[in-house]
Amino acid sequence: MTRTVSRPNPGRPDPAAPIRKAGKSETAARIPGLAVVAAATAAATIGHLLVPAVSPPVFAIVLGVVVGNVRPLGARYAPGLALAARPLLRIGVALLGLQLVFGDVLALGPGVIAAIVVTVAAGLGAILWLGAKLGLSPAQRLLIACGTSICGAAAVAAAESVVDADENETATAVATVVVFGTLLLGVIPAVVGLFTLNPELGGMWAGLAIQEVAQAVAAGGIIGSGALAVAAVVKLGRVLMLAPVLAVLSVRRRRTLSAGARPPLVPFFVIGFLACVALSSTGLVPDPVLTAAGHVQTTLLGAAMFALGTGVRAGAIRAAGPRPFVLGAAGTVWIAVVGLGGALAVGGLHL
Template sequence: MTQQLSRSAPAQRRTAAAVPGLLLCGAASAAAMAVHGAVPVVSPLLVTIVAGAAVANVAPLGPRYAPGLAVAARPLLRVGVALLGLQLVFGDIVGLGARGIVVIVGVVALSLAGSLWAGKLLGLSPAQRLLIACGTSICGAAAVAAVDDVINADDEDVATAIGTVVVFGTALLGLIPLGVGLLELGPVRGGVWAGASIHEVAQVVAAGGVIGSGALAVAVVVKLGRVLMLAPVMTVISLRRRRQARSGPRPPLVPAFVFAFLVCVLLRSADVVPGQVLVVAGQVQVALLSAAMFSLGTGVRIAALRAVGPRPFLLGAAGTMWIAGLGLIGALVVA
């Protein structure tokens, strides 16, 4: 009994130490979701990362918040990414047909290749260009955070990448519906273009709604097809990290959160999760990712961003234009 009490005491102290930081992240997440509820085009992830960066540079947080921020940036983030799988149904993606699936895989693969190449030309570090490329090509901030969980990049690189993909994804939210109207693409092609190009799931939903009801369902399915690419891409990155790790611990073959993500996809596809649970899980997923973004935002320092310069933002702009072009071609091919 005495040994059990002595073992539980450190765990209790760690839990207590994390409370202040977790409460702060929770408050920031709740506020961001309220803003998103009032203004749907504003991503809660963008709100929290900006809020975190503002706090870090205006009124830096003391060490008492560090344990909770660390929990939000890692374990809570992983749970949020895993729950993203509950939005996916294999049958919906298969329903796009062989041509639609080829377009999704092709857009993601070519977007990754082009962004990584452009990042190398710009002289960015391998970690930074990988973070931005995956965020642009797959599912925005969630993909950036997932890649960071495998490669353990610098906080400044992660925060810069997240801010970059969220900002440019928000720009596409307005530009693609405008382009659909100017090019007279119609709702189906417009939906494919939005789903194949815009970075965040929430941004795709907003853009699909602007284009029209006929575009919304198509846009969401195409986008979730891109989200599904998170699993194979993370596995490839993990394999490469294992080969490069000549000494010390190596990352797992399939990261645990990626496995959990796939389990959630299977559960949703098997239609065994009640509708009310899906609604709650969706809100929890957004809340967890928003809390994680606030934590990552507190790692942003203006001085560090000045030292990095405009190159990450140039890559974000180039990658966004590249995937928008690929998405438009895909829309013309599919529909």
Template structure:
């Protein structure tokens, strides 16, 4: 990992002589600029999400240009705290009534897809010899909601930045491959537009990738695809809470070290659930929801650019083939579980 992406807990000794409240401004401004470029690119490429452009753009910059070390604090802030703000705002897009509208069989399919994806990926990762942190990040990223889930796991387990970058890179790689593969496979399997949309939402890693697939399948498929995907996003709250509890337990919170551990229920998870419940009341004006959606896209794109800056091609090539095999296996397991569930639900 580059020196431009330190852990958020890095000693303040590295920024001696700078004001603590402003040391992160250059890096945050840099990430905001990256978000702006990504948004402009996405505006002329309607099938591509600003979030995906931001990740790729960040990776290109990190691997082709020198990133000054002075930008590191702001980049770390964007990759962590800014991203958590984006996750909170994402809660406004998940209405419980929309999720329940999928029907109980499809809701159970989403729960089964996430649960089986997590368990099988972690188990297979252990069999393949993939380090614990890597397999957990890959499992959550592939089973729940892509890069946002990877970063959320990092927030409650304090994973190494190199492992986070690896998981994000794999999410981008395999999720992008799903964009042409899901529509093609849906046609071969004879799925209806509705079934194909449900499958896309329940099987694909990133919300942005789901939107790209749904747009290819048709307007009817796009709506159910996004709702099915948001149902998976909803699983972020319980999974992060369980991981935070496990982290505290493993570190021995009862031995007087609780102050250094993540809270039992991370604050961004509380915020996510609060926004979800607020959206579910149906009392949030449409213009407010639309403004929040735009702000969420900007905030998450800023964070995705920061995460992309941590994707180092040489580092990815140096980890070997095992994490890549695990990513492929996880994709097959999640997609296969989702397909069986969709067919049964139909």
């Protein structure tokens, strides 16, 4: 039997050709922006190696703001920047869950877990209230509240994708948590040394109060070896609060939108974050894989922060005035006080 082989008919258009062409053109359009993002992320990583207390995403957003104001990127870079600013950001936040292990958090004990929950809740409530009194937009005060109360720039970026804030509000919020978190990095170890507090208590305070994970770990290292592990685990316990807070924000936003425009009840990247926590908690993922995933997660967040930073204009930040920084300063002091109270109440348990 002779088999008939179908051959392309040069006189008949291929129905799949427009799809293939569109896919290729979209990919090609993203290359210039992604190339700039990759270069900036590499530069941010080098900056972190030189100044370990400042995370790569923080370096990245600063670099993005500088580029956006000194030499704004043209329209040909927009597709790649858009990909980094949202999809890559959400993947990075989901992968953040691989740094957490439920067992480590539960091992802190009910007293420390209660201190974490109270500190985060008290920080969110007070900062949102004061932000309203200062006349800041709902998005601006939410970003500052999440960044100050939970985990710094990563929380700001994650909340931005839920509340749909603009680039200027995001950059200002990141600036506040970086500035005041850096101040706490120096102040908390100094106070612990001045009053000769128990190193474990000092580490707990650092984990409860300082914004960035890298800053809390650095502060624990300054306080002493007994504080380092405590600061890291307590801080990661605060990071775990990111999931329920984002879920609540998503539910609140759904209520303001029409039925057809509502986002999922729980954002998919939050589900991914929790799935990564569960996977990490099984103990089945090899340490090298977790380490590599941590680098990928930091790189993706750095890429997203650079992309967001390029849309920031210095004039808009100046127009906002000092109010966001007043809110960030007051929120930082409040978190530090509540965190110290929680650490003292727990009594420096042997963790």
